[in-house]
Amino acid sequence: xxxxxxxxxxxxxxHIEIFIEQMYQLGYSCAGIFEEHDxxxxxxxxxxxxxxLVENKLSLxxxxxxxxxxxxxxxxxxxxxxxxEQYGKSIMVDKPAVVNQDGxxxxxxxxxxxxxxxxxxxxxxFHPAIYTLKQYINxxxxxxxxxxxxxxxxxxxxxxxxxxxxxxxxxxxxxxDLLIHDYDLLRWFTGKEIKSSAxxxxxxxxPEHPTFYxxxxxxxxxDDGLLTQLYADWHTPSKSxxxxxxxIFVTGTKGFAELRLSGDPLLGSSTPxxxxxxxxxxxxxxxxxxxxATITADxxxxxxxxxxxxxxxxxxxxxxxxxxxxxxxxxxxIPSSKESEPHV
Amino acid sequence: xxxxxxxxxxxxxxHIEIFIEQMYQLGYSCAGIFEEHDxxxxxxxxxxxxxxLVENKLSLxxxxxxxxxxxxxxxxxxxxxxxxEQYGKSIMVDKPAVVNQDGxxxxxxxxxxxxxxxxxxxxxxFHPAIYTLKQYINxxxxxxxxxxxxxxxxxxxxxxxxxxxxxxxxxxxxxxDLLIHDYDLLRWFTGKEIKSSAxxxxxxxxPEHPTFYxxxxxxxxxDDGLLTQLYADWHTPSKSxxxxxxxIFVTGTKGFAELRLSGDPLLGSSTPxxxxxxxxxxxxxxxxxxxxATITADxxxxxxxxxxxxxxxxxxxxxxxxxxxxxxxxxxxIPSSKESEPHV
Numbered sequence: 074x075x076x077x078x079x080x081x082x083x084x085x086x087x088h089i090e091i092f093i094e095q096m097y098q099l100g101y102s103c104a105g106i107f108e109e110h111d112x113x114x115x116x117x118x119x120x121x122x123x124x125x126l127v128e129n130k131l132s133l134x135x136x137x138x139x140x141x142x143x144x145x146x147x148x149x150x151x152x153x154x155x156x157x158e159q160y161g162k163s164i165m166v167d168k169p170a171v172v173n174q175d176g177x178x179x180x181x182x183x184x185x186x187x188x189x190x191x192x193x194x195x196x197x198x199f200h201p202a203i204y205t206l207k208q209y210i211n212x213x214x215x216x217x218x219x220x221x222x223x224x225x226x227x228x229x230x231x232x233x234x235x236x237x238x239x240x241x242x243x244x245x246x247x248x249x250d251l252l253i254h255d256y257d258l259l260r261w262f263t264g265k266e267i268k269s270s271a272x273x274x275x276x277x278x279x280p281e282h283p284t285f286y287x288x289x290x291x292x293x294x295x296d297d298g299l300l301t302q303l304y305a306d307w308h309t310p311s312k313s314x315x316x317x318x319x320x321i322f323v324t325g326t327k328g329f330a331e332l333r334l335s336g337d338p339l340l341g342s343s344t345p346x347x348x349x350x351x352x353x354x355x356x357x358x359x360x361x362x363x364x365x366a367t368i369t370a371d372x373x374x375x376x377x378x379x380x381x382x383x384x385x386x387x388x389x390x391x392x393x394x395x396x397x398x399x400x401x402x403x404x405x406x407i408p409s410s411k412e413s414e415p416h417v
Numbered sequence: 418x419x420x421x422x423x424x425x426x427x428x429x430x431x432h433i434e435i436f437i438e439q440m441y442q443l444g445y446s447c448a449g450i451f452e453e454h455d456x457x458x459x460x461x462x463x464x465x466x467x468x469x470l471v472e473n474k475l476s477l478x479x480x481x482x483x484x485x486x487x488x489x490x491x492x493x494x495x496x497x498x499x500x501x502e503q504y505g506k507s508i509m510v511d512k513p514a515v516v517n518q519d520g521x522x523x524x525x526x527x528x529x530x531x532x533x534x535x536x537x538x539x540x541x542x543f544h545p546a547i548y549t550l551k552q553y554i555n556x557x558x559x560x561x562x563x564x565x566x567x568x569x570x571x572x573x574x575x576x577x578x579x580x581x582x583x584x585x586x587x588x589x590x591x592x593x594d595l596l597i598h599d600y601d602l603l604r605w606f607t608g609k610e611i612k613s614s615a616x617x618x619x620x621x622x623x624p625e626h627p628t629f630y631x632x633x634x635x636x637x638x639x640d641d642g643l644l645t646q647l648y649a650d651w652h653t654p655s656k657s658x659x660x661x662x663x664x665i666f667v668t669g670t671k672g673f674a675e676l677r678l679s680g681d682p683l684l685g686s687s688t689p690x691x692x693x694x695x696x697x698x699x700x701x702x703x704x705x706x707x708x709x710a711t712i713t714a715d716x717x718x719x720x721x722x723x724x725x726x727x728x729x730x731x732x733x734x735x736x737x738x739x740x741x742x743x744x745x746x747x748x749x750x751i752p753s754s755k756e757s758e759p760h761v
Contacts, residue, residue: 226668278670288564300632308673310671312700326621355656356662407643
């Protein structure tokens with residue numbers, strides 16, 4: 074055939090559609106979707122994209138397959154990565170790639186051997202408002218950065234979530250699952266490494282899911298002493314226009330920027346917005362700069378050894394940062410008079 | 418004459434105009450302004466309101482004076498409070514009332530004796546958007562609160578600031594000076610007491626003012642374990658429409674609110690805005706509820722023994738909270754490889 078093919082092994086989150094659609098844009102076709110557990114989502118996606126659902130994952134690791142996409146349950150992604158390494162297939166996983174130190178150690182072995190390339194859907198670097206902010210920072214339009222604050226509220230839609238989502242061991246929990254983007258962005262925006270994190274993962278809802286925590290609140294110190302604030306929750310009201318009114322506030326000595334990642338319907342837009350003011354420019358929306366490529370195209374460049382925005386270093390450092398943070402913060406029932414360990 | 422009179426002892430910050438104007442609205446006239454140190458601002462305000470500048474502060478403590486207003490240098494306000502107690506005059510001070518534990522102890526003695534009433538310009542409780550949010554919380558429109566985040570950026574306008582502003586010992590510094598509002602609001606919104614604070618006060622600018630720090634970043638834990646995030650800086654760009662684009666984000670189990678305290682010029686308004694979404698209501702601006710009285714009228718009610726929003730308890734607890742927080746956080750030069758103590 075000569076047609077470029079990819080496959081999906083693990084289909085538990087519709088984030089995988091990002092990868093599928095971007096691979097299609099790049100001229101690839103999908104050989105099949107394999108899902109070991111609940112196939113509800115896999116069936117929906119298979120039908121939507123007219124992709125075969127296959128019974129045997131090994132059938133998706135043959136010679137014609139160039140690359141694998143994976144949105145398995147978070148704790149099983151590392152198994153799929155190892156499987157792909159056995160068959161010499163580079164793999165793009167949804168975030169987070171790993172949910173515990175054991176998974177990270179296994180991932181580091183694979184990265185070290187470098188037989189395959191592993192990508193992760195750190196999609197926020199390719200978000201037009203975030204990408205634009207990064208260009209502004211690079212151009213010195215914010216001066217020296219003095220603070221970064223990020224808010225990442227999300228809709229829970231509990232009834233539509235699979236059981237594993239509510240299980241800390243399988244999902245990784247709110248900090249690992251959501252803030253992996255933020256830890257990556259902190260490194261990217263500042264060019265500094267993460268030094269330490271302190272904060273709290275709080276549980277005040279859904280006692281029927283004892284290891285599901287609904288808020289996270291972290292102060293993250295960077296290598297130069299800069300302290301930043303991260304926050305995420307599963308409390309976006311169902312009537313909100315967006316799954317999550319994400320915001321990023323970056324303060325520098327020469328300018329200030331606010332990103333409204335899902336836009337602002339009161340400004341007539343639910344598309345991303347970057348607002349900026351400086352010593353020279355009044356507070357206004359700025360024209361967004363589109364990233365040079367999709368995250369999938371960027372990963373293919375990385376596989377080919379060409380310049381890419383994301384590399385193995387970003388994958389490992391973001392993963393390590395969230396795991397270290399998750400170990401450093403307190404897990405607490407609220408209201409509570411005592412601390413509780415997550416049931417991991 | 419029978420005319421109701423007040424006086425100003427200490428005029429180092431134009432916040433005192435809030436008190437002057439509200440006293441005028443209440444039918445009082447001002448007997449005079451006394452300022453011991455630099456009288457630049459005192460002269461401007463005296464001329465603007467046609468108030469005599471007096472040479473002897475004791476002339477403003479006679480029988481005809483019902484109440485004193487004070488915006489002295491922050492570390493000297495407690496001296497004026499003690500002076501007023503000697504003369505049996507209740508006093509409204511700009512915030513912060515005290516800047517160190519010694520000042521707080523002296524204030525507590527006066528509060529305990531209760532010969533006079535002491536008020537403090539915790540004006541944010543009377544801000545229409547903040548007041549409205551409090552009513553929404555009271556009415557259960559946010560459900561149980563799961564997070565509060567507050568941002569308090571400010572313009573520095575360094576050339577217009579008096580020397581004492583840049584001196585930690587005299588001013589109290591960014592945490593005490595600015596976050597006293599936030600600590601008060603945390604107590605007010607939640608009905609909980611402050612348990613602990615952790616964070617950083619950072620210095621990355623103005624080496625010529627060695628004890629001036631420009632950012633503060635704190636996680637504040639309330640008695641029930643709720644963790645909240647506070648941030649303030651002196652980095653609002655000069656081209657911003659406002660002296661400070663203050664924001665308050667409150668997330669509850671039933672609703673979410675964002676306050677844009679200086680409005681949003683892109684929404685056509687530089688007046689305060691409260692945005693709200695819930696399980697029933699889409700994201701929209703809500704009608705603001707005006708507070709029942711000005712902070713000055715509220716203080717006069719308190720003096721008369723009538724119901725008031727602010728009492729001595731709020732004054733002491735907000736003051737103690739910021740002093741405790743200031744002692745708990747790290748002071749750090751950024752970029753820095755080591756911690757530095759503020760030169761206090």
